[in-house]
Amino acid sequence: xxxxxxxxxxxxxxxxxxxxxxxxxxxxxxxxxxxxxxxxxxxxxxxxxxxxxxxxxxxxxxxxxxxxxxxxxxxxxxxxxxxxxxxxxxxxxxxxxxxxxxxxxxxx
Amino acid sequence: xxxxxxxxxxxxxxxxxxxxxxxxxxxxxxxxxxxxxxxxxxxxxxxxxxxxxxxxxxxxxxxxxxxxxxxxxxxxxxxxxxxxxxxxxxxxxxxxxxxxxxxxxxxxxxxxxxxxx
Numbered sequence: 001x002x003x004x005x006x007x008x009x010x011x012x013x014x015x016x017x018x019x020x021x022x023x024x025x026x027x028x029x030x031x032x033x034x035x036x037x038x039x040x041x042x043x044x045x046x047x048x049x050x051x052x053x054x055x056x057x058x059x060x061x062x063x064x065x066x067x068x069x070x071x072x073x074x075x076x077x078x079x080x081x082x083x084x085x086x087x088x089x090x091x092x093x094x095x096x097x098x099x100x101x102x103x104x105x106x107x108x
Numbered sequence: 109x110x111x112x113x114x115x116x117x118x119x120x121x122x123x124x125x126x127x128x129x130x131x132x133x134x135x136x137x138x139x140x141x142x143x144x145x146x147x148x149x150x151x152x153x154x155x156x157x158x159x160x161x162x163x164x165x166x167x168x169x170x171x172x173x174x175x176x177x178x179x180x181x182x183x184x185x186x187x188x189x190x191x192x193x194x195x196x197x198x199x200x201x202x203x204x205x206x207x208x209x210x211x212x213x214x215x216x217x218x219x220x221x222x223x224x225x
């Protein structure tokens with residue numbers, strides 16, 4: 001099983017500031033890494049796939065980077081609608097897809 | 109854009125079988141893979157399994173002995189059955205479309221299933 005970890009667990013950021021979220025895999029997942037955003041009471045929404053490709057309709061302030069075991073999601077200038085929980089997911093191992101525990105981005 | 113909608117009982121008794129259906133609209137189920145994911149209240153996401161429209165499946169090993177996912181292409185639906193449920197199976201259950209690459213591109217709104225007598 002590929003174990004995904006995320007840090008920090010909670011990130012307090014002021015609107016307009018930059019947020020940097022980390023995701024680490026216990027073994028290489030190449031670029032087979034996705035990021036999802038989940039707001040309270042809503043389903044997760046795909047933000048990034050292939051570690052760095054924005055999904056359709058996702059604003060340019062969201063960017064992803066990394067490969068292998070270390071990945072980063074950056075939100076360049078936080079908007080009010082960006083306060084949410086963010087999950088990473090590896091899809092390199094098709095026998096068992098795994099998610100990270102999530103990073104909650106809240107208002108500072 | 110494809111839309112997904114989960115349906116099924118919101119309350120299931122312990123030891124019984126949880127059954128949910130996901131209806132796909134705005135596109136044919138006869139392409140892509142189709143997945144189930146769950147989220148216990150206040151916790152993270154757990155992948156349950158996926159099915160290809162042809163019927164081939166893959167399940168999370170931790171749930172494999174209790175899970176069955178099936179597809180009905182004539183109704184554009186796929187389904188989840190989870191047997192011998194306990195309180196630990198209480199969760200919001202999501203259906204989602206899985207791309208050929210592997211990420212989950214579209215999600216249903218989710219449905220809360222509570223296991224309680």
